[in-house]
Amino acid sequence: MGTKGPQDPIDALAALFEHGPAAVLTGAGVSTDSGIPDYRGAGMPPRTPMSISQFMHDEAYRRRFWAGARVGFLRSASVAPNAGHLALARLEAAGRIDGVITQNVDNLHRRAGSRTVVELHGNGSVIRCVDCGNRWSRAEVLGWFDDLNPGFAEEHAGAEIAPDGDARVSDTDRVEVPSCAVCGGILRPDVVYFGETVPPEVFAVAETLVRDASALLLVGTSLAVNTGVRLVHRAERRGIPVAVINRGPTSADRRESTRVRIEGGTSETLAALTAALG
Ligand SMILES: [Zn+2]
Incomplete structure (x- = not known):
């Protein structure tokens, strides 16, 4: 972070909090x-977004998805909030x-103790039902998967894990896909996939925070997503300062x-900011 002085970036960041709480x-x-x-990020292969249309229309795709989600879940126990998530919860x-406000779907801010997320x-x-809208935790639905496919997770425990945390499981032809316990409808992760839009009521809450x-x-985002840019425009319209913490442009x-x-x-950087704000 360099030597302490009037130009110290952490001091400059901390100074933005002089007039009240910030939005993140x-x-x-x-x-x-x-x-x-x-x-x-730099050096990563381009993202191949999951096609929600394939997911909805092709049961073979859903069999692969749930098989991969179940096996990937075996190893997700090692994923935990880091010093950045914890610093934001403390702030x-x-x-x-x-x-x-987060673009991430990994639940780590809530697990770190952040209240307003x-x-x-x-x-x-x-996980939510596309027909009746009921929601369950992924862990609970994966329990249903185990009831329908006894022994499957253990048999495939060695499968390769994809960057999204789900496993690449072959041999899924006989997989039974879990369905809604209320209406029998198709279950899907409660996330906004490529080609879908942020629900307006969710964006409205984000706008209120700004x-x-x-x-x-702006923390750890290249601001490539339009929703993020819109929030910066809201900040600019109000004339409040913006700070950027990121590796890469x-x-x-x-x-x-x-x-x-x-x-x-x-x-x-967030740990240093928390220390500077005392
Ligand atoms: Zn349902």
Whole structure:
């Protein structure tokens, strides 16, 4: 972080909190220290988004999905919130931020103890019925999977894990797909997939957090997603300062509203910020 002085980036970041709590928008970069890869980061292969249309119309696709989700779940126990998630939870408890708006679906902000979490792209640990809208935890639905496919998870425990955390399981022809316990409908993860849009009521809550904040922090996001850009526009319209903490360039770097730009990891930067704010 360099020598202490008036230009110290952490001091400049901390100064943005002088007029009240800030709003925070996080992206994949905040979870890389938890072992979840950032598909948009440097050196990563291009993302191949799951096609929700294939998922809905092709049962073979759903068999592969649930088989992969079940086997991947065996190894997901090692994924835990990192110092960045924990720092944001502490900043909220101390009244320094008014909540976290996130593009991530990994549930790590809630697990770290953040109370107000706006999940723009949903939450992958929640499963919902496309017909009746009932929701269950992924763990519960995977229990139904085990009832329908006894021994399957153990048999395939050695399968390769894909970057999204699900396993690549072959031999899924005889897999029984779990369905809604209420109406028998198709179950899907409660996330916004490529080609789907952020629910307006969710975006409205995010807007409220930005409207009530004295600054907007962009943490671990390259701001490639339009919803994030719209939130920056809201901040600019109100004339509040924006700060960017990210490894690699972001589309907010050259905006006039960006007062602080820190090129660095989110875990160590947020931990340093928490210490600076005392
Ligand atoms: Zn249902």
